[in-house]
Amino acid sequence: MKPETRNPQLPSNATAWEKNLRTLTMQAGQAAELGRWDQVEERYRLRGEHLRDHPMPPALATDLAVLDREVEARIANVRLVVQSQLNEVAKIRRNLQGVRSWQGLRETERPRMDQLA
Secondary structure (H helix, E strand, C coil): CCCCCCCCCCCCCHHHHHHHHHHHHHHHHHHCCCCCCCHHHHHHHHHHHHHHHCCCCHHHHHHHHHHHHHHCCCHHHHHHHHHHHHHHHHHHHHHHHHHHCCCCHHHHHCHHHHHHH
């Protein structure tokens, strides 16, 4: 593999076990960006299984902590996006309720989504 294409977070002298731990953590970060929380949880569960019976070298612990902070930041970013979207939906809903009240409809008179389905 060319040096410029090698993942800088996977040292060439790392063992397969260490590379697997880093890969699982990076996959958790990618899943977090996509909002696939079940996959985030699964990657961390698998990582925990791999860590259970092995001593962790300090350098690996540091690397994983850095990756964990990156995953945490991705999760925080996704939460902000979702919260922003929820706020926008709430504004639209309030506007629609205003239109309905202007038309003389009360909130209880309109069909609910579960009634339409």
